[in-house]
Amino acid sequence: MTQDQDLARRLGETMHRHADALHDTPLDLLAVRGRATTIRRRRHTAVGLVAAAAVAAVVLPLSLLPTGGGDRVDDPQPVDTPTPIEEPVPLDPRSAPAGPAPRVPYVEIDAKRLLTPAGAYDLPEAFPQVVPYRDGWIALTTDTPSQTGTRVAILDGGFRELEGTGMTTGIAVRDDGERVAWVEYTGTGWRLVNAPTTGGEAVTSDVTTAGPDAPSAAVGFLPGDHVVVESTDARTSRSSYRVVGPDRTTTATFGGFNHVVSSSPVNGLVAGQTEYSGDGSCSGVKDPLSASRELVWETCDHQLGAFSPDGRYVVGLAPYFDGLGSPTLAILDAATGRPVVEFVSGRSARSAAAVGDVVWEDPTTLLATVTQGVDQYVVRATIDGRVEVVAGPRPSEMSVEFRFPAHTFG
Amino acid sequence: MGGESVTSTPDVVTGEALPHGRQSSRDDEFSSYMAARQAALLRTAYLLTGERGAAEDLLQTALAKLYLSWDKVRDRGALDGYVRRIMVNEHNSLWRRAWKRREHATDDLPDQPVHDEYDDGLGAALWSYLQTLPPKQRTVLVLRYYEDLSEAEIADVMGISTGTVKSQASRALAGLRERAPRSLDPRHTDPPEEER
Known part of the structure; x- marks a missing residue:
C-alpha cells in the first residue's frame, strides 16, 4: 500500500466514523414541499425577467426541467467533440425564442441589481464587478476619482465596505470563482494581490515601481494559481507580460501581444491581439510557460475573448468593430483557432446586432450582451447553434444595461 | 344528487390545480423514497458541509429539487445520483453560499452536534x-x-x-x-x- 493509499484509507475510516453515527430522518414531506414551493417561485421570478409575452409560452416547461429556471446546471452533460457548423447562424435577438434564466450572475445596471442563480440582490451602486469573497463580497467600485477610475473594495454580506484599496484596473476571477487577483497602486508602485475567495491568506507581490500613469493589471489565471500580469510603459504605451506564481516569483515573461485578453487555468494558454491595422486585426494564442513561447496559432478572422471553463474553446469576435460591439460571435477550437460555430448579425439597420460583454455559462454555452436597435438583451448562444434571449429587452441608447460581474472589467 | 365530486389542490411543481389523486400518488412515491434514502443522503450532506444544520439545509434543497423534477426522472434507480449531484453543485456554488449567508442571518437553523x-x-x-x-x-x-x-x-x-x-x-x-x-x-x- 502506497503512502497516499494509507492516508486515504485512514481518511475514509474517519469519515465513516463521523457520518455513520447519523441515522435520523429530520425532513418530512411537508418541509420538502415548502422548500420546493420557494424554489419554484424563485425560478419563475428569474424567468420573468425575460420578455413577458415570450415567457407565457415557455415558463412552465422550463420550470419543470431539472436544469431549468434559476438553477445552476444540476445535470452537467459530458462534452463530446461537436461537429463544426459550416453555415453562419443568424444573431437576431428580436426573433429569438426566450430561454431559461442565466445560470451565471449578471447585473442590471440601471436598477443596480445583481441577479444570481440563487436570487437577486439590491446593490448600493452598479459595481462593474462583484463576486462572493470570504463572508461577503469583493467589488470593483467607481465611486472615487483616480487615474484608473476604479478601485477594489472588500464588502460585508450587506455590501457595506469593510476595506478599500488603492486604484486598480480590474479584478481577475478564476472560472471556479475560488480565486481572485488584482493589481493595486500602493503610492510607490503596483502590487499584485492573489487571494482565495473562500478564506486563507492572500499573497502579495510587488510588480513595478512605476507611477500611477503606468498601470499594471491582472489579466487572468493559469494552472497552479499563477497569474498573468500586464504592465504598461508610460513612455511607449507598450504592454509587457509576466507570470507570477503563488510563491511571489516571476516564472516567465513574454511579449508578442498588443494586448492579452484572457488566460486559461486549465490549458495554460493566453489569448490576445498580435497586430492591429486600423480596420482589422490579428490575434493569437500561446503557452507562456513553454520553452519556445511561440504562437500556437494565429488568426486574422477573429479577435479573441475568454477560454471556456474546460479550456477546449475560446470566444471569437469580429477582427474589427466600433464601440457598440462586435457584429459576430464565434466559438473557436482553442487548440487550432478553427470556428466551431459562428453567430452573425444581420446587415440591415433594423436587424444589425452588436455583441458587448461575453462570458461562458458552461463549457459549451455563451452568454452575451447584445444591442439591437434601441434595445439591449442578454443572449444565450450554444455550440450546437441555438440562440435564446434570457434577459431583456431593455431600452438602450449607446448605454450598457447588463453586465456580467465576474468578467474582468475594461 | 350531484355528480362525482372531484377535488383538486394547487400543485407545488407547477402552481396549477392538479387532481388530488395524481398528486397523492406522486407524494406517496416520493415519501417512500425519502423514508428509504434520507439518512444515507444526510450522511453525505454532512460530510460535504461539516455541519449538521447546513447538511439538513443542503439535503432539503436537493430533495425539493428532486420533488420538482420527480415526474421527469424516469430512471428511478438513478435517484441517489441525481440528489448527490444537486448537493455537490449546490454546496460548491459560491453564489449559493453567499445567498445562504444572507438567509441564515435571519433564519438560523438549530445545530444538533453529532456525537x-x-x-x-x-x-x-x-x-x-x-x-x-x-x-x-x-x-x-x-x-x-x-x-x-x-x-x-x-x-x-x-x-x-x-x-x-x-x-x-x-x-x-x-x-x-x-x-x-x-x-x-x-x-x-x-x-x-x-x-x-
Whole structure:
C-alpha cells in the first residue's frame, strides 16, 4: 500500500466514523414541499425577467426541467467533440425564442441589481464587478476619482465596505470563482494581490515601481494559481507580460501581444491581439510557460475573448468593430483557432446586432450582451447553434444595461 | 344528487390545480423514497458541509429539487445520483453560499452536534483537517473515499474532467499530509520496535 493509499484509507475510516453515527430522518414531506414551493417561485421570478409575452409560452416547461429556471446546471452533460457548423447562424435577438434564466450572475445596471442563480440582490451602486469573497463580497467600485477610475473594495454580506484599496484596473476571477487577483497602486508602485475567495491568506507581490500613469493589471489565471500580469510603459504605451506564481516569483515573461485578453487555468494558454491595422486585426494564442513561447496559432478572422471553463474553446469576435460591439460571435477550437460555430448579425439597420460583454455559462454555452436597435438583451448562444434571449429587452441608447460581474472589467 | 365530486389542490411543481389523486400518488412515491434514502443522503450532506444544520439545509434543497423534477426522472434507480449531484453543485456554488449567508442571518437553523464515538486523537485530527479543505477538494475526497465512486463517476457528478478529479484529490491528500501530525504522515512513520 502506497503512502497516499494509507492516508486515504485512514481518511475514509474517519469519515465513516463521523457520518455513520447519523441515522435520523429530520425532513418530512411537508418541509420538502415548502422548500420546493420557494424554489419554484424563485425560478419563475428569474424567468420573468425575460420578455413577458415570450415567457407565457415557455415558463412552465422550463420550470419543470431539472436544469431549468434559476438553477445552476444540476445535470452537467459530458462534452463530446461537436461537429463544426459550416453555415453562419443568424444573431437576431428580436426573433429569438426566450430561454431559461442565466445560470451565471449578471447585473442590471440601471436598477443596480445583481441577479444570481440563487436570487437577486439590491446593490448600493452598479459595481462593474462583484463576486462572493470570504463572508461577503469583493467589488470593483467607481465611486472615487483616480487615474484608473476604479478601485477594489472588500464588502460585508450587506455590501457595506469593510476595506478599500488603492486604484486598480480590474479584478481577475478564476472560472471556479475560488480565486481572485488584482493589481493595486500602493503610492510607490503596483502590487499584485492573489487571494482565495473562500478564506486563507492572500499573497502579495510587488510588480513595478512605476507611477500611477503606468498601470499594471491582472489579466487572468493559469494552472497552479499563477497569474498573468500586464504592465504598461508610460513612455511607449507598450504592454509587457509576466507570470507570477503563488510563491511571489516571476516564472516567465513574454511579449508578442498588443494586448492579452484572457488566460486559461486549465490549458495554460493566453489569448490576445498580435497586430492591429486600423480596420482589422490579428490575434493569437500561446503557452507562456513553454520553452519556445511561440504562437500556437494565429488568426486574422477573429479577435479573441475568454477560454471556456474546460479550456477546449475560446470566444471569437469580429477582427474589427466600433464601440457598440462586435457584429459576430464565434466559438473557436482553442487548440487550432478553427470556428466551431459562428453567430452573425444581420446587415440591415433594423436587424444589425452588436455583441458587448461575453462570458461562458458552461463549457459549451455563451452568454452575451447584445444591442439591437434601441434595445439591449442578454443572449444565450450554444455550440450546437441555438440562440435564446434570457434577459431583456431593455431600452438602450449607446448605454450598457447588463453586465456580467465576474468578467474582468475594461 | 350531484355528480362525482372531484377535488383538486394547487400543485407545488407547477402552481396549477392538479387532481388530488395524481398528486397523492406522486407524494406517496416520493415519501417512500425519502423514508428509504434520507439518512444515507444526510450522511453525505454532512460530510460535504461539516455541519449538521447546513447538511439538513443542503439535503432539503436537493430533495425539493428532486420533488420538482420527480415526474421527469424516469430512471428511478438513478435517484441517489441525481440528489448527490444537486448537493455537490449546490454546496460548491459560491453564489449559493453567499445567498445562504444572507438567509441564515435571519433564519438560523438549530445545530444538533453529532456525537463522535471514536476519537483517539487521530480521527479527530483528520476530521479537523478535512474541514479546512476548499469545497471542491473536500467534495472529491468525500465522493472517492466515503461514497467509493470511481474517478469517472466523480467527474460526472461534479461536471469536471477526470484529470481535474485526479489533481484535486492529489492536491487534497498532499495538503492533508503536509498539515497532518507526524504520526499521520506515512513518510514519517516510525519503524516498529523490533526493527530498531
